[in-house]
Amino acid sequence: MFAEQNRRRCAGLAGLLLGAALWVGWPGLQRATAEAVLEYEVKAAFLLNFTKFTEWPAGAFANPDSPLTICILGRDPFGRALDDVVQGEQVNGHKLAVRRISQNPEPQACQVVFIGSGEKDIRRILGALGRGVLTAGEGSDFIRDGGIIAFVLENRRVRFDINQSAAEAAGLKLSSQLLSVARSVEK
Amino acid sequence: MRSFRDRPIKQKLVITTMVTTTVALLVVGIAVVTADYVLYRDYLRRDLSSLARIIADNSTAALAFNDPDSAAQTLGALRARTHVAGACIYRMDGTMLAQYSPASTFTCPPPENQQIRSTGDFLIIDQPIVLSGRAIGTLVLQSDLALINERVRLYGTTVLGVLLATFFLAFLLSSRLRSVIATPISRLVSATTSVSETGDYSIRAPKQSGDELGVLVDRFNEMLAGIQSRENDLKKALADREAALDEVEKERERFAFMAESMPQKIFTASPTGESLYLNKLWMDFTGLPFEQLKEWGWEQFIHPDDLEESLRVWRRSIETGQPLQLTNRFRRADGVYRWHLNRARAMRNAEGEIILWVGSSTEIHEQKEAEEELRRANEDLQQFAYSASHDLQEPIRNVAVYSEIIARRYQDALDDEGRQFLGFLREGGRRLATLVNDLLAYTRASMAELSATTVSATTPLQNALAGLAEAIRESGAQVTYDSLPEVYIGEAHLQQVFQNLIANALKYRNADPPRIHISAAHRGGEWYFAVEDNGIGIEPQYKEKIFGVFKRLHHDQKYSGTGIGLAICQRVVERYGGRIWVESEPGKGSTFFFSVPHEARPARSAAAQSSPG
Numbered sequence: 001m002f003a004e005q006n007r008r009r010c011a012g013l014a015g016l017l018l019g020a021a022l023w024v025g026w027p028g029l030q031r032a033t034a035e036a037v038l039e040y041e042v043k044a045a046f047l048l049n050f051t052k053f054t055e056w057p058a059g060a061f062a063n064p065d066s067p068l069t070i071c072i073l074g075r076d077p078f079g080r081a082l083d084d085v086v087q088g089e090q091v092n093g094h095k096l097a098v099r100r101i102s103q104n105p106e107p108q109a110c111q112v113v114f115i116g117s118g119e120k121d122i123r124r125i126l127g128a129l130g131r132g133v134l135t136a137g138e139g140s141d142f143i144r145d146g147g148i149i150a151f152v153l154e155n156r157r158v159r160f161d162i163n164q165s166a167a168e169a170a171g172l173k174l175s176s177q178l179l180s181v182a183r184s185v186e187k
Numbered sequence: 188m189r190s191f192r193d194r195p196i197k198q199k200l201v202i203t204t205m206v207t208t209t210v211a212l213l214v215v216g217i218a219v220v221t222a223d224y225v226l227y228r229d230y231l232r233r234d235l236s237s238l239a240r241i242i243a244d245n246s247t248a249a250l251a252f253n254d255p256d257s258a259a260q261t262l263g264a265l266r267a268r269t270h271v272a273g274a275c276i277y278r279m280d281g282t283m284l285a286q287y288s289p290a291s292t293f294t295c296p297p298p299e300n301q302q303i304r305s306t307g308d309f310l311i312i313d314q315p316i317v318l319s320g321r322a323i324g325t326l327v328l329q330s331d332l333a334l335i336n337e338r339v340r341l342y343g344t345t346v347l348g349v350l351l352a353t354f355f356l357a358f359l360l361s362s363r364l365r366s367v368i369a370t371p372i373s374r375l376v377s378a379t380t381s382v383s384e385t386g387d388y389s390i391r392a393p394k395q396s397g398d399e400l401g402v403l404v405d406r407f408n409e410m411l412a413g414i415q416s417r418e419n420d421l422k423k424a425l426a427d428r429e430a431a432l433d434e435v436e437k438e439r440e441r442f443a444f445m446a447e448s449m450p451q452k453i454f455t456a457s458p459t460g461e462s463l464y465l466n467k468l469w470m471d472f473t474g475l476p477f478e479q480l481k482e483w484g485w486e487q488f489i490h491p492d493d494l495e496e497s498l499r500v501w502r503r504s505i506e507t508g509q510p511l512q513l514t515n516r517f518r519r520a521d522g523v524y525r526w527h528l529n530r531a532r533a534m535r536n537a538e539g540e541i542i543l544w545v546g547s548s549t550e551i552h553e554q555k556e557a558e559e560e561l562r563r564a565n566e567d568l569q570q571f572a573y574s575a576s577h578d579l580q581e582p583i584r585n586v587a588v589y590s591e592i593i594a595r596r597y598q599d600a601l602d603d604e605g606r607q608f609l610g611f612l613r614e615g616g617r618r619l620a621t622l623v624n625d626l627l628a629y630t631r632a633s634m635a636e637l638s639a640t641t642v643s644a645t646t647p648l649q650n651a652l653a654g655l656a657e658a659i660r661e662s663g664a665q666v667t668y669d670s671l672p673e674v675y676i677g678e679a680h681l682q683q684v685f686q687n688l689i690a691n692a693l694k695y696r697n698a699d700p701p702r703i704h705i706s707a708a709h710r711g712g713e714w715y716f717a718v719e720d721n722g723i724g725i726e727p728q729y730k731e732k733i734f735g736v737f738k739r740l741h742h743d744q745k746y747s748g749t750g751i752g753l754a755i756c757q758r759v760v761e762r763y764g765g766r767i768w769v770e771s772e773p774g775k776g777s778t779f780f781f782s783v784p785h786e787a788r789p790a791r792s793a794a795a796q797s798s799p800g
Contacts, residue, residue, distance in 0.1 A: 177247060
């Protein structure tokens with residue numbers, strides 16, 4: 001009888017959390033036709049989660065109540081996914097915001113900068129970014145270019161590599177838990 | 188089944204010790220095991236909760252980034268905790284991210300929003316995995332309670348072992364206790380048993396300790412000592428009593444012998460008059476056995492003529508307690524009646540109640556007969572004296588008459604000598620006549636029938652004084668008298684007594700005119716009369732003698748008389764049961780006293796012979 005009840009309650013819970021499940025990533029859906037769309041939904045969620053395992057240095061924000069802004073440089077592969085994910089979220093007292101930019105931002109405007117794979121001369125872009133910015137890109141080359149976190153696909157699963165020395169250089173402190181779930185960590 | 192109450196103290200001690208120990212150990216054991224179970228479960232819960240929190244914290248990233256490997260790795264840290272049966276991480280949608288199962292049979296329970304729950308042998312914790320204040324999944328941790336049960340089993344076994352060991356130790360200890368407590372009690376019991384069986388109070392119980400048992404033994408021994416000394420006292424008292432009884436018995440035998448050896452017949456009687464004891468002389472005399480004589484059996488050998496009077500006198504003594512004195516006749520074994528004098532006195536206790544009559548009966552037959560003979564002789568003598576004096580009157584009168592005639596007619600015919608002789612003859616005749624008259628009066632006083640009436644003593648006194656008027660006038664005497672009482676006596680007899688006493692007073696006078704006083708006083712149921720004079724008095728040695736017949740103290744002419752007057756007085760007074768005596772101081776006067784019983788009783792009648800004196 002308890003088992004019956006539990007099952008019903010589980011089913012109810014599953015229905016309620018249907019929306020949430022989309023951004024957390026569902027392996028079953030990843031194999032669906034809209035694989036690409038789903039991939040960026042997962043990456044959007046990851047982007048949000050990165051902010052939760054990262055400590056920014058003092059001075060990374062203009063004001064204590066300034067929003068934590070995730071900036072997408074160049075072409076935007078997320079569509080509405082990122083905006084949906086950050087909706088209503090807060091990290092360490094900062095509201096989250098999404099901006100789309102076409103050139104290097106001014107200091108304290110962006111705390112996270114996602115650089116799409118379409119950008120050229122990533123090394124130059126990264127070099128131009130100041131301290132206190134968490135950079136995220138695609139492909140293992142991104143790490144080589146001096147990026148901090150790079151999304152990689154492994155067995156059709158979204159994973160990421162971390163360049164810890166770059167993070168340290170940027171004055172960012174990444175949680176050891178984040179490091180432990182990374183596919184590889186450059187030191 | 189024997190009730191516990193009746194078991195020997197040895198067994199009680201063992202049973203009590205064992206039961207107490209067992210119960211105490213059981214209670215302590217259960218308390219310890221229960222407390223440990225509760226504490227350990229509590230500890231387990233807290234341990235599990237903190238473990239769950241740590242694991243949940245460490246799995247946040249793995250869950251956040253959907254990394255089952257990392258999550259499994261985190262869960263793998265639980266391997267060190269043997270009591271963790273398994274764990275798994277669920278995503279928010281209820282799907283499982285990772286699972287840790289040391290045993291292949293483990294299936295992870297689905298998450299429920301409960302902090303902690305128990306199902307059967309398992310304790311399950313649902314720990315939410317939180318990221319930035321938002322739950323992103325659940326860690327479910329399942330702990331195997333078998334460990335607790337194992338622990339409880341271990342404890343239980345230990346307690347049981349301790350219990351058995353203690354049980355054995357308690358048994359050994361109680362054996363020791365037995366020697367400390369039960370053995371002294373057993374010895375005390377055996378001491379009391381041997382005391383009560385042998386009655387030997389010199390037995391003492393051995394004292395082995397200074398505790399209450401020691402005190403009990405001491406007290407017991409003290410009690411025994413007390414009993415022993417009291418028993419000795421009792422034995423001594425009994426021996427004393429025995430000796431005293433022995434002495435009493437000897438005394439009784441002496442008295443019995445005394446009573447048996449008496450020449451008199453001895454008897455004792457109850458306060459109501461039944462004979463209790465009769466000495467052997469009674470049986471010898473009557474020839475009857477004691478059984479026939481005891482109580483009122485003696486009535487059968489009393490002379491029928493004496494029986495009524497004897498019973499009356501005896502009953503009166505029983506009623507009044509006055510001493511018994513009784514003469515009567517008892518029939519001897521040969522049928523002959525013999526006179527006896529019976530006397531008895533009442534023995535009284537401290538309260539004055541009569542408890543016994545003690546008496547004797549003396550055979551007085553010979554005395555009685557001698558007395559009777561004497562009385563008859565006396566009577567004969569009196570009869571003779573009376574007859575003689577009566578018969579003598581006639582010839583004496585003739586002598587007197589004819590000597591007078593001779594003196595008148597033939598005085599001149601006689602010479603001087605003849606006249607002198609005639610004078611002697613006349614004088615002798617006169618004296619003879621007086622003598623015979625007095626003798627006659629005396630014998631009359633002895634023989635005349637008593638005819639008592641109640642009479643005022645004044646009348647015979649006045650008659651006596653009238654008879655003596657001439658002598659009183661001649662002597663110039665002064666006679667006075669008080670008012671006199673009424674007495675029960677023959678009037679003529681009383682007059683005779685007064686006349687003789689007053690005549691004496693007139694006669695034995697000195698130079699002064701006589702003064703005579705007659706008085707009376709009542710004392711002790713009798714009237715006492717006194718005739719007092721101021722005459723010559725009487726020497727003390729003659730006080731008794733003067734009452735004898737023909738006894739005269741003075742033979743000279745001055746005091747003429749026959750010496751018979753006081754004898755007559757005594758005769759009369761005694762016949763009425765009174766007595767007469769004189770008190771005198773020579774030269775100053777005499778007082779004659781005589782008593783008249785208030786109700787004069789006949790003193791020498793025939794009935795008086797068989798009546799108590």
